[in-house]
Amino acid sequence: MSVVKTLGQFIIEKQKDFPYAKGELSRLLRDIGIASKIVNREVNKAGLVDILGEVGTQNSHGESQKKLDVFANEQFISALTVGGECCIVVSEENDEPIYINSEVSPNAKYIVAIDPLDGSSNIDVNVSVGTIFSIYRRLSTDGPAQLKDALQNGTEQVAAGYVVYGSSTMLVYTTGKGVNGFTLDPSIGEFCLSHPDMSMPKDGYIYSLNEGNYVHFPQGVKKYLKYCQEEDASTNRPYSSRYIGSMVADLHRNLLKGGIFIYPSTASAPNGKLRLVYEGNPMAFIIEQAGGRATNGFKRILDTEVESLHQRSPIFLGSENMVLKVEEFMREYC
Numbered sequence: 001m002s003v004v005k006t007l008g009q010f011i012i013e014k015q016k017d018f019p020y021a022k023g024e025l026s027r028l029l030r031d032i033g034i035a036s037k038i039v040n041r042e043v044n045k046a047g048l049v050d051i052l053g054e055v056g057t058q059n060s061h062g063e064s065q066k067k068l069d070v071f072a073n074e075q076f077i078s079a080l081t082v083g084g085e086c087c088i089v090v091s092e093e094n095d096e097p098i099y100i101n102s103e104v105s106p107n108a109k110y111i112v113a114i115d116p117l118d119g120s121s122n123i124d125v126n127v128s129v130g131t132i133f134s135i136y137r138r139l140s141t142d143g144p145a146q147l148k149d150a151l152q153n154g155t156e157q158v159a160a161g162y163v164v165y166g167s168s169t170m171l172v173y174t175t176g177k178g179v180n181g182f183t184l185d186p187s188i189g190e191f192c193l194s195h196p197d198m199s200m201p202k203d204g205y206i207y208s209l210n211e212g213n214y215v216h217f218p219q220g221v222k223k224y225l226k227y228c229q230e231e232d233a234s235t236n237r238p239y240s241s242r243y244i245g246s247m248v249a250d251l252h253r254n255l256l257k258g259g260i261f262i263y264p265s266t267a268s269a270p271n272g273k274l275r276l277v278y279e280g281n282p283m284a285f286i287i288e289q290a291g292g293r294a295t296n297g298f299k300r301i302l303d304t305e306v307e308s309l310h311q312r313s314p315i316f317l318g319s320e321n322m323v324l325k326v327e328e329f330m331r332e333y334c
């Protein structure tokens with residue numbers, strides 16, 4: 001009989017990797033897992049109930065919000081508030097950081113940055129969406145938490161993960177000791193360890209980027225794209241192009257199969273589209289932990305100076321040798 005290990009059991013088992021941990025991080029991860037199950041339930045039935053469509057408000061970037069974005073945001077914020085381990089939530093859907101009342105959580109020492117529902121423009125057409133999260137420890141526990149606690153560089157992350165609401169729902173996370181993936185078994189309502197110790201192939205044959213923006217790409221990306229499309233048997237080219245338009249789903253596939261995901265700068269968006277704090281940094285941490293490479297085309301994403309909560313960064317994530325290759329083109333052609 002095969003033994004099923006649930007996310008909860010796995011988290012408790014792994015707590016011994018952190019000798020000084022008192023279980024707060026474990027509880028925080030458990031709370032995120034619970035909230036994601038609730039979001040999963042709503043995403044699954046989105047086609048059935050009147051929850052689709054614009055909610056009529058705009059997020060901090062002037063993008064219209066779908067009802068499920070709002071729902072997911074509320075679920076994660078409420079789980080993190082009630083859980084008592086989190087002092088600040090930074091969310092894509094909120095301009096300002098959310099400070100959790102220290103009377104509710106007097107000992108809370110973690111900051112969570114979250115994109116509650118990434119790729120939400122895909123919901124209407126029943127295509128995979130995701131949640132991305134990143135966890136930091138407070139710089140100091142003296143006095144109330146401050147903005148600077150939420151503006152730490154990606155290297156300071158203590159954990160990061162994503163949930164992909166796909167044909168199966170999976171939660172993948174790292175605490176800096178490898179990457180593990182859990183598939184939701186709907187019959188028992190538990191995430192079960194299905195992908196232990198995930199590792200990304202060093203080489204890949206899939207490239208993922210929005211080629212519709214080609215004319216606006218930097219010259220280095222244009223040249224790399226041509227390289228991907230050229231025929232060369234020794235390097236298995238041409239590569240396959242795959243782009244869902246949900247970063248979580250695109251990266252999840254590339255993590256498993258090998259590949260590269262690029263969201264570069266464009267003429268009108270010199271830092272690209274994706275946000276550093278709750279999209280780039282958590283994904284970079286996971287990809288690096290899985291043996292891949294994560295840069296902005298020139299330097300490591302995790303070393304980028306975090307100056308504001310919603311700052312953007314060009315993103316080149318994936319199999320090590322593919323990212324190294326595109327970096328060569330970026331250096332040569334910029």
Ligand code: AHM
Nearest residue numbers: 117118119120121210245246247248
């Ligand atoms: P969102 O956080 O507003 O959903 O935007 C992020 C999404 C990513 O999941 C995806 O990779 C990208 O936007 C797609 O953008 P584009 O439509 O420009 O290709």
Ligand code: MG
Nearest residue numbers: 115118119279
């Ligand atoms: Mg997003």
